[in-house]
Amino acid sequence: MMNRTRQITIETHSITIIRISGKQHSAHCERCGKTVTAFAPKQIAAFLQIDVAEVCRRVETKKIHLINDGESAAMICGTSLEGKKFN
Numbered sequence: 001m002m003n004r005t006r007q008i009t010i011e012t013h014s015i016t017i018i019r020i021s022g023k024q025h026s027a028h029c030e031r032c033g034k035t036v037t038a039f040a041p042k043q044i045a046a047f048l049q050i051d052v053a054e055v056c057r058r059v060e061t062k063k064i065h066l067i068n069d070g071e072s073a074a075m076i077c078g079t080s081l082e083g084k085k086f087n
């Protein structure tokens with residue numbers, strides 16, 4: 001069981017603060033060309049208060065980056081969330 005919650009804070013332009021609870025890991029984002037903090041689509045969906053299907057739609061429209069580094073689950077690039085407006 002993974003009941004432990006870690007809080008991740010990303011500060012963007014010192015205005016927007018994104019807090020996402022749960023697991024985090026680093027992954028290489030091809031679009032950013034660097035190692036970024038990656039989040040599960042579910043975490044992003046919870047944070048943005050949208051459903052996972054909408055997260056996928058934003059990935060498809062290239063608003064956010066999908067990381068698929070060969071691991072079982074696709075992750076979302078945390079860096080691609082920076083500076084974005086979600087409303």
Ligand SMILES: [Zn+2]
Nearest residue numbers: 029032065077
């Ligand atoms: Zn990226």
